[in-house]
Amino acid sequence: MESALPAAGFLYWVGAGTVAYLALRISYSLFTAFQIWGLGHEPRVGPGLGEWAVVTGSTDGIGKSYAEELARCGMKVVLISRSQDKLNQVSSEIREKFKVETKTIAADFASEDIYDKIKTGLAGLKIGVLGLYLCHIY
Secondary structure, three states: OOOHHHHHHHHHHHHHHHHHHHHHHHHHHHHHHHHHHHOOOOOOOOOOOOOEEEEEOOOOHHHHHHHHHHHHOOOEEEEEEOOHHHHHHHHHHHHHHHOOOEEEEEOOOOOOOOHHHHHHHHOOOOEEEEEOOOOOOO
């Protein structure tokens, strides 16, 4: 009977450690939830990351929505897509609606000679977000 006492003490401390660990994890989760939901939903994306966001496939669909959301957060947006006409249209819509600066780069990613054009168009910009939407089927 006396040999069972050291094992019981060990198991007591294992159990107490487990309970303490779980209590800390739950407390941290609740604290994090309170920070996010209790103190507000401020966007974590914005000019603090860098002034500019670069979005490809930005003339319609998900790419356009992504560009608009980044502009809503106050970021300047570089729009990259194939059609310069569509780029001009989306660019003016974003400038009017969100009052942010935009740039456009017409580039077809099916071509291989576009990277120098993109590099030149992005030169000198402080880019904080890169949004690639390359889900086009050719």
